[in-house]
Every structure is written in C-alpha cells, then in structure tokens.
Amino acid sequence: MNVLSIVRRATGIGWQWKAFIPVIGVLFVSLSVMTVVVYRHNIPNKEWVILGAFSFGVVICFLLLAVLLVLVERPLEDLKRTIDRVRRDDLTARVEFARRTDDIGQLGRQFNQMVEQLERNRSEIEELHRREMGRAEHLATLGELAAGLAHEIRNPLAGIAGVVDVMGKELPADSPSRAVLVDVQNEIVHIQNILNDLLSYARPRPPTFHPADLNTTVEQAVLLARQQVRTRPIQVLYTPAPNLPMVVHDPALIQQVVLNLLLNGIQAIPQQGTVEVDLSPEDNGVLVCVKDNGRGIPPEALAKIFKPFFTTRKEGTGLGLSLASGIVQSHGGTIEVRSTIGQGAQFRIHLPLLPPKVRLPKGAGPSGE
Ligand SMILES: Nc1ncnc2c1ncn2[C@@H]1O[C@H](COP(=O)(O)OP(=O)(O)OP(=O)(O)O)[C@@H](O)[C@H]1O
Ligand SMILES: [Mg+2]
Incomplete structure (x- = not known):
C-alpha cells in the first residue's frame, strides 16, 4: 500500500x-x-x-x-x-432538530420549510392535474354532444338554405326583400362553417400521410387567403423555401392549419397591413412562420388561445387554433406563438420531414428514395 x-x-x-x-x-x-x-x-x-x-x-x-x-x-x-x-x-417527513435554537436548528427549520414548499407545490400540481382531467373529460363529452347536435342541425339547415335559394330566385329583381335574403344566406353559411368546425373538432379525421411539396401546400393556403382580402388594403406575402426536400404530410390538413393562421392574422389587422408566410429548412424538418402586423395578443390571452372555444371575436368559434395545434401534433410537429401587443403576432410551426411512427411503402420516403 x-x-x-x-x-x-x-x-x-x-x-x-x-x-x-x-x-x-x-x-x-x-x-x-x-x-x-x-x-x-x-x-x-x-x-x-x-x-x-x-x-x-x-x-x-x-x-x-x-x-x-x-x-x-x-x-x-x-x-x-x-x-x-x-x-x-x-412529504410529511420533518427533521426534529429544527426545534433547537442554534445554527443547526436554523438549518433544520430551513430544511423543513423546503419540504413544506415541496408538499405545497405537489398538492397544487395534483389539483391542477385533477382539474385538467375533469376539464378534458368535460370537453370530450361536450365534443360528442356538439358533434351529435351538429349532425342533427346540418340536414334541416341544408333544407332551409335550399328554400331560401328558391325564394330568392322567385322574388322580383327589384324587391327590397332580396337584400334580407342575402343576409339570411350569409348567416346560413356562417352557421354551416361553425358546424363544420365543431364536427372536425369533435371527430378529427386522421391524417393521410404522403411525401409532398410543402411549398405548394402552403401556397394553396396563401391563394385562398388572398381571395379573402381582395377588396381590403392587406397584403399576403409568401416566401417559399428553395430546394426543400419532400415533406411527409397531409396537404389538405396542413393547408387548413396555414389558412387558419393567415385568416387569424388578417382578422387581427384593423385597417391595412401585411401577413407574411415564410418557409425555411431546419434540422430534419421545416419551419413555417406566419407573421402579421396586427393588434397582437395580450399576454394574459397567450396561454389560452390554443384552448378550444377561446375567442375574442364576435363571430369566432374559438376552434381554429385548437384544431390547428391538434393537426400539427398529429404530424409530430410543434406550434408556438410570440406576440407584442400593438405590433402583431408570429406563429411558428416546426414540422418533421417524416412524422414519427409513420411508415411509408418502400421508395416513398421524404426524398423519394
Ligand atoms: N394573429 C393573431 N393576432 C391577434 N390575435 C390572435 C391571432 N391569432 C389568434 N388570435 C386570438 O386567439 C383567439 C383564438 O383564435 P382561434 O383561431 O382559435 O379562434 P377564432 O379565430 O376566434 O375563431 P375561429 O374558430 O373562427 O377561428 C382569437 O379570437 C384571437 O383573440
Ligand atoms: Mg381563427
């Protein structure tokens, strides 16, 4: 030794x-x-x-x-x-030497306080978890109920829409009732949209994945959004990513997500402004960034905007973002938001080139190998 x-x-x-x-x-x-x-x-x-x-x-x-x-x-x-x-x-354990009046006793008291804090935090987390679980169950029931109701309302509504259409055609061209009928038709379309949103929230369809050009998917959404602002001083700018590899995704669903974000951006612009969409490659994925210079989102609303039925718009259902985040998650991606009040909002979607757990037939991979 x-x-x-x-x-x-x-x-x-x-x-x-x-x-x-x-x-x-x-x-x-x-x-x-x-x-x-x-x-x-x-x-x-x-x-x-x-x-x-x-x-x-x-x-x-x-x-x-x-x-x-x-x-x-x-x-x-x-x-x-x-x-x-x-x-x-x-977490009910405490040290007994905390009763001493010397330095070691003080150490004991501090230790006990730390454990008490841990105990309090844990019960808060458990309470939050219980509440969230209750809320999730409540939402699931509500979703089922809403889906059932939506089904029941959709058919009679289609009937009403048909009757209104026929009435419109039979009215003389100079009848003042025509304007009222147009209003009724617009309201029917509005209700139909809400019902469709409710149905896709309660029973989202599973994505059908295949390799496709994400630039094209996003461009389709941009074209649709431009239609909405033809008569308003709002620009919808689009910057595709050059040399982007094929991304395995469901183009219809991702288009719905981007369109939702674009419409939210447009709705947040009071007068004139711009909404921009950029695509850029990332490590094993793509970043889709949707940015507007509208009124922005107040900090207290930021935590709630992805929750179903949260809306600040009179005619909104509050399902757009909750549907969007569900779709992005089903693609193995993430969505995040940043906003400065008065300056606008920016939504960033990170999508993987190949969603996890997705198996494609041989030779149908993201790069077509
Ligand atoms: N770009 C944005 N700028 C400002 N606020 C936004 C933006 N995007 C979302 N929000 C806020 O988030 C809320 C929820 O958005 P979400 O798309 O889920 O519902 P909605 O637009 O109100 O209704 P809809 O179901 O018709 O989409 C909006 O009401 C709005 O307050
Ligand atoms: Mg919306």
Missing part, C-alpha cells in the same frame, strides 16, 4: 474521526512533552501527575465525543432519515 492510497483512505474516513484525530494527536503530543518535562525536572509524585494528566486527557476525549454526538451526529442521522423518507415520497 503506497502513501497515496493511505492518504486516500485517510480522507475517506468519517467526519467524526477527521474532527477527533487532531484533538487526540494534540493531547498525545502534549502529554508526551509533559511526561518528558516531569522526568527531566524530577518532579515529586511524577507517576500521579502523569496519571492525572492522562485521566484528564481521556475525560476531555469523552466529553468531545459526547458533544460531537449531541451537536452534530444526531441531527445528521435525523437529516439522513428524513431525506430518505422524502425520497420515498413521504
């Missing part, structure tokens, strides 16, 4: 010995010096003096051991036991 390993072993011994050994060392050296001095000066009753001094040393050592035990060892054991219980998920 070389010196290094002895030193290593020595540093590996318990802290009690590390504290104790120097004391024993000093005591031993002082007693040895004292013995030499006693013998050199031929002090009378030297045996008794040396015995007395040694006894004194032994008592000091015991006292020191007792102090170490009471002051440090017990709290340490208590702390170890409590940490163990906390680790086993028992």
Whole structure:
C-alpha cells in the first residue's frame, strides 16, 4: 500500500474521526512533552501527575465525543432519515432538530420549510392535474354532444338554405326583400362553417400521410387567403423555401392549419397591413412562420388561445387554433406563438420531414428514395 492510497483512505474516513484525530494527536503530543518535562525536572509524585494528566486527557476525549454526538451526529442521522423518507415520497417527513435554537436548528427549520414548499407545490400540481382531467373529460363529452347536435342541425339547415335559394330566385329583381335574403344566406353559411368546425373538432379525421411539396401546400393556403382580402388594403406575402426536400404530410390538413393562421392574422389587422408566410429548412424538418402586423395578443390571452372555444371575436368559434395545434401534433410537429401587443403576432410551426411512427411503402420516403 503506497502513501497515496493511505492518504486516500485517510480522507475517506468519517467526519467524526477527521474532527477527533487532531484533538487526540494534540493531547498525545502534549502529554508526551509533559511526561518528558516531569522526568527531566524530577518532579515529586511524577507517576500521579502523569496519571492525572492522562485521566484528564481521556475525560476531555469523552466529553468531545459526547458533544460531537449531541451537536452534530444526531441531527445528521435525523437529516439522513428524513431525506430518505422524502425520497420515498413521504412529504410529511420533518427533521426534529429544527426545534433547537442554534445554527443547526436554523438549518433544520430551513430544511423543513423546503419540504413544506415541496408538499405545497405537489398538492397544487395534483389539483391542477385533477382539474385538467375533469376539464378534458368535460370537453370530450361536450365534443360528442356538439358533434351529435351538429349532425342533427346540418340536414334541416341544408333544407332551409335550399328554400331560401328558391325564394330568392322567385322574388322580383327589384324587391327590397332580396337584400334580407342575402343576409339570411350569409348567416346560413356562417352557421354551416361553425358546424363544420365543431364536427372536425369533435371527430378529427386522421391524417393521410404522403411525401409532398410543402411549398405548394402552403401556397394553396396563401391563394385562398388572398381571395379573402381582395377588396381590403392587406397584403399576403409568401416566401417559399428553395430546394426543400419532400415533406411527409397531409396537404389538405396542413393547408387548413396555414389558412387558419393567415385568416387569424388578417382578422387581427384593423385597417391595412401585411401577413407574411415564410418557409425555411431546419434540422430534419421545416419551419413555417406566419407573421402579421396586427393588434397582437395580450399576454394574459397567450396561454389560452390554443384552448378550444377561446375567442375574442364576435363571430369566432374559438376552434381554429385548437384544431390547428391538434393537426400539427398529429404530424409530430410543434406550434408556438410570440406576440407584442400593438405590433402583431408570429406563429411558428416546426414540422418533421417524416412524422414519427409513420411508415411509408418502400421508395416513398421524404426524398423519394
Ligand atoms: N394573429 C393573431 N393576432 C391577434 N390575435 C390572435 C391571432 N391569432 C389568434 N388570435 C386570438 O386567439 C383567439 C383564438 O383564435 P382561434 O383561431 O382559435 O379562434 P377564432 O379565430 O376566434 O375563431 P375561429 O374558430 O373562427 O377561428 C382569437 O379570437 C384571437 O383573440
Ligand atoms: Mg381563427
């Protein structure tokens, strides 16, 4: 065993010995010096003096051991036991030495406060989880109910639309009722859109994946959005990504997502402005960025906009973004939002080239290999 390993072993011994050994060392050296001095000066009753001094040393050592035990060892054991219980998920565990009034007691109190905080945080998280679960179940039931209702309403509504159409055709060209009928027809289209949204929210269709050009998919959405703003001073700008590899996606669904974002951007512009869509390649994926310079989203609304039925628009259903995020997730992608109030909003969709868990027939991969 070389010196290094002895030193290593020595540093590996318990802290009690590390504290104790120097004391024993000093005591031993002082007693040895004292013995030499006693013998050199031929002090009378030297045996008794040396015995007395040694006894004194032994008592000091015991006292020191007792102090170490009471002051440090017990709290340490208590702390170890409590940490163990906390680790086993028992957050009611507390250290007892927190009652002491010294520094170690203060350490104990701080430790107990930390565990109390952990306990509080955990019960808050559990409460939140319970509420979210309840909400999810509630939404699922609501979704089913809405889907059933939507089905029931759609057929009679189609009948009403037909009748209104016939009435419109039979009215004389100069009849003032024509304007009212146009309003009725617009409202019917509005209700039909809401019903369609509700149905796709309650029963989203699973994506049909195949490799396709994402530039084209996005361009289709841009063309549709431009139709909506033909008569308004709003520009819809589009920058495709050059040399983009094929992206495995459902073009109809992704087009719906981008169109939703574009329409939201357009609806957020009070007068004139621009909505921009950029595509850019990323590591194993593509980033689709939809940006507008409209009124922006207030910070308190940012956390809610992806939740179903959250809307600030009179004629909105609040399902657009919740549907969009569901579709992006079904593609293995993510959607995020940034916004500065008064300056606009930016939605960023990250799509993988190949959604996870999607298996394509041989030779139909993203790059057509
Ligand atoms: N680009 C944007 N700028 C400002 N606010 C936005 C933007 N996009 C979304 N929002 C806010 O998020 C809300 C939810 O949007 P979402 O698309 O889900 O529903 P909606 O547009 O209100 O209704 P619809 O179901 O017809 O889409 C909007 O009502 C609006 O307050
Ligand atoms: Mg919308």
